[in-house]
Amino acid sequence: MISCRVCGNQLEKFMSFGKMPIANRFLLPKQFDSEYFFELAPAFCKSCFTFQIIEQPSPEKMFHNNYAFYSSTSRYMQLHFKEFAYEVINSILMGRDEPFVVEIGSNDGIMLRHFKDKGCRHLGIEPSENVADVARKNGVNSLSKFFDVDLAEQIIEEYGQADVILSANAMCHISDINSVARGISLLLKPKGVLIFEDPYLGDMISKVSYDQIYDEHVFIFSATSVSRIFQQYGLELINAIPQITHGGSMRYILAPIGSHLVSPNVKKIIDKEIEQGLPLPDTYEKFKENCEKSRDTLLELLNRLKDRGKRVVGYGATSKSTTVTNYCKIGPEHIEFISDTTPIKQGRFTPGMHIPVRPYEEFTKNFPEYALLFAWNHAQEIFEKEVKFKYAKGKWISYVPNVDIIE
Numbered sequence: 001m002i003s004c005r006v007c008g009n010q011l012e013k014f015m016s017f018g019k020m021p022i023a024n025r026f027l028l029p030k031q032f033d034s035e036y037f038f039e040l041a042p043a044f045c046k047s048c049f050t051f052q053i054i055e056q057p058s059p060e061k062m063f064h065n066n067y068a069f070y071s072s073t074s075r076y077m078q079l080h081f082k083e084f085a086y087e088v089i090n091s092i093l094m095g096r097d098e099p100f101v102v103e104i105g106s107n108d109g110i111m112l113r114h115f116k117d118k119g120c121r122h123l124g125i126e127p128s129e130n131v132a133d134v135a136r137k138n139g140v141n142s143l144s145k146f147f148d149v150d151l152a153e154q155i156i157e158e159y160g161q162a163d164v165i166l167s168a169n170a171m172c173h174i175s176d177i178n179s180v181a182r183g184i185s186l187l188l189k190p191k192g193v194l195i196f197e198d199p200y201l202g203d204m205i206s207k208v209s210y211d212q213i214y215d216e217h218v219f220i221f222s223a224t225s226v227s228r229i230f231q232q233y234g235l236e237l238i239n240a241i242p243q244i245t246h247g248g249s250m251r252y253i254l255a256p257i258g259s260h261l262v263s264p265n266v267k268k269i270i271d272k273e274i275e276q277g278l279p280l281p282d283t284y285e286k287f288k289e290n291c292e293k294s295r296d297t298l299l300e301l302l303n304r305l306k307d308r309g310k311r312v313v314g315y316g317a318t319s320k321s322t323t324v325t326n327y328c329k330i331g332p333e334h335i336e337f338i339s340d341t342t343p344i345k346q347g348r349f350t351p352g353m354h355i356p357v358r359p360y361e362e363f364t365k366n367f368p369e370y371a372l373l374f375a376w377n378h379a380q381e382i383f384e385k386e387v388k389f390k391y392a393k394g395k396w397i398s399y400v401p402n403v404d405i406i407e
Contacts, residue, residue: 009047015288016041017327021351023214023319050225056218076381085114099163104147105170109135152183161189167196172219185233194254203248207401208290211320223269226252239263247377295328297403302334311368314338316375317357326352339363367392
């Protein structure tokens with residue numbers, strides 16, 4: 001029997017994406033034969049309404065010394081996290097005496113550096129040593145550990161309780177969410193606030209952005225599921241604010257029960273989730289059908305272009321692209337290479353399908369006829385940047401919310 005990670009209720013997968021590799025493990029040829037695979041199969045708990053994957057690889061397989069994601073590579077995300085930090089500084093921390101801020105999944109310090117610059121006591125928790133090293137070199141206090149109850153107690157002993165606990169695109173990575181919630185409830189001051197944002201279930205369902213589902217994303221949260229998860233540990237959802245980041249995210253704000261006023265936004269968003277059908281199993285059966293249709297349409301398009309002798313290059317060797325290429329069986333015969341600006345990925349091959357990853361300059365020196373936009377959640381930033389590709393008569397292929405050619 002497979003049990004829900006939150007409430008222990010019995011789970012059944014409603015679909016399978018098949019055998020899937022570690023999404024962010026870009027390989028050298030000598031590593032092909034030893035590549036790790038698992039079944040990527042999502043389920044929806046009918047008891048606590050939490051969307052989750054059935055099997056998740058161990059954290060050590062996903063977050064390690066060669067972890068290939070640095071938040072600061074995106075200009076848009078730099079701006080987003082600066083605004084996020086200053087909103088906290090100018091509202092929640094205003095008037096607090098020597099406030100202490102903790103971030104879970106702090107990556108390269110893209111958000112905490114703004115607290116550091118303000119002289120605010122802070123601590124980042126980042127399990128990938130190579131990424132945390134970048135933060136430390138920039139003066140951001142960082143620990144390379146996984147957050148749980150034991151670490152929360154250690155932090156309290158050394159630093160005291162936190163005024164604010166932050167997380168961005170990391171809470172959904174943590175399989176033992178109950179231990180995290182318990183740790184947060186201990187670490188927060190009585191008037192403290194937890195703020196985290198992650199890809200939002202409602203957006204994923206409506207956009208059929210199934211590439212949000214991969215090994216790291218053990219959960220795709222809704223306001224309903226977040227409320228239920230944290231309430232059992234004495235925290236209530238006091239606000240929920242939609243974000244455009246990562247193709248559709250939600251910022252959840254929680255605090256000890258009764259310590260803060262609850263915004264009317266919470267009821268509005270939960271009511272909207274009910275209207276969308278997020279608590280209903282039929283919604284996920286329809287999502288499965290939409291995923292299969294998207295897969296078949298995208299592969300048919302790439303096969304037609306291949307038959308016509310057209311050059312297609314991928315744009316952005318993202319974690320999300322691993323789900324798309326492996327689920328749709330898109331390989332080097334469809335895509336010449338994937339262009340990416342991250343040095344640690346360049347000269348390697350994509351997980352599973354082993355498509356070459358090459359420097360961005362390879363894309364610009366000889367534009368292809370078509371570019372498959374894996375980094376679709378940064379489309380606006382990319383389109384503004386790639387004016388020369390447009391003038392060269394290049395065309396974008398998008399698959400969210402529909403498979404389409406954008407000229």
